[in-house]
Amino acid sequence: MGNPGFIDRTSFARQTILLAEDNEDDVVIMRAALEKAGIKNPVQVVADGEQALAYLRGEGEYADRAKHPLPIMLLLDLKMPKRTGLEVIEWIRHNDALKRLTVHILSASTRAADVTRAAELGANAYLIKPSRYDDLVAMLAAWNQLAQYQALPAASEV
Numbered sequence: 001m002g003n004p005g006f007i008d009r010t011s012f013a014r015q016t017i018l019l020a021e022d023n024e025d026d027v028v029i030m031r032a033a034l035e036k037a038g039i040k041n042p043v044q045v046v047a048d049g050e051q052a053l054a055y056l057r058g059e060g061e062y063a064d065r066a067k068h069p070l071p072i073m074l075l076l077d078l079k080m081p082k083r084t085g086l087e088v089i090e091w092i093r094h095n096d097a098l099k100r101l102t103v104h105i106l107s108a109s110t111r112a113a114d115v116t117r118a119a120e121l122g123a124n125a126y127l128i129k130p131s132r133y134d135d136l137v138a139m140l141a142a143w144n145q146l147a148q149y150q151a152l153p154a155a156s157e158v
Contacts, residue, residue, distance in 0.1 A: 013040040015072035020052040020088065021045065021106075022080045030075075033133065037140035044068060049083025052076070053091060056098055071101070073147065076123075078107040078114055086117055093122040104143075 017039075021027050027045055034043060046052045052074070055062040062068040074092075078085035085105060092098050104125040105118045118126050127143065130136045 015041055016069045017041045017043050018052070018055060018071035018074045019043055019045045019106075020047075020049070020074060020080060020085065021077045022047050023077075026077075029133065029136070033136045033140055036137045037144060039140060039144045041072075044071065048081045049085065049088045051082075052080075052088050053083065056092065056095075056101075073102040073104065075104055075106045078105060078109055078118070086114075086121060089118065089121045089123055 019027065019030060021030065024047075031043065034041075044055065046055050054060050055068060056070070056074075058065060058068070058070075076085045076088060080088075083091075085107070089103050089105075092101055092103060099122075102124045103122070104127055105114075105123045106127050106129060107114065108129045108131075109115075110128055115126050127139065130139055
């Protein structure tokens with residue numbers, strides 16, 4: 001049983017991960033790669049920046065927290081319609097109820113300006129999507145190992 005103030009390794013895999021990704025093919029690939037990497041967490045998906053904010057606010061179709069629980073972590077694409085990943089993280093970091101949410105940018109962009117801006121806005125990590133599927137699986141497996149050992153704020157604490 002985890003510490004009531006944070007999620008520990010024993011309860012990490014039961015926590016929801018929110019994937020904000022606008023490309024349907026990338027969503028299919030990510031789901032398969034997460035499974036192949038042995039990541040057991042439930043994954044919720046939103047297709048644009050506005051949906052990400054609605055999910056985090058618990059608004060509209062995301063109001064039922066039994067179906068759409070607050071995530072332990074957000075895997076956030078940068079180049080999304082309606083609101084970019086950078087706009088989403090900026091909103092999160094200025095929202096008192098969500099500002100401690102763990103946000104990992106997951107992007108193909110290697111632009112120094114994107115990496116720098118994500119860090120300035122408070123991204124916990126900036127992961128560059130590998131172009132090869134096997135490399136993506138390996139990266140996600142390594143990320144999962146590290147993430148399990150992080151002391152992450154409990155969703156009810158976020």
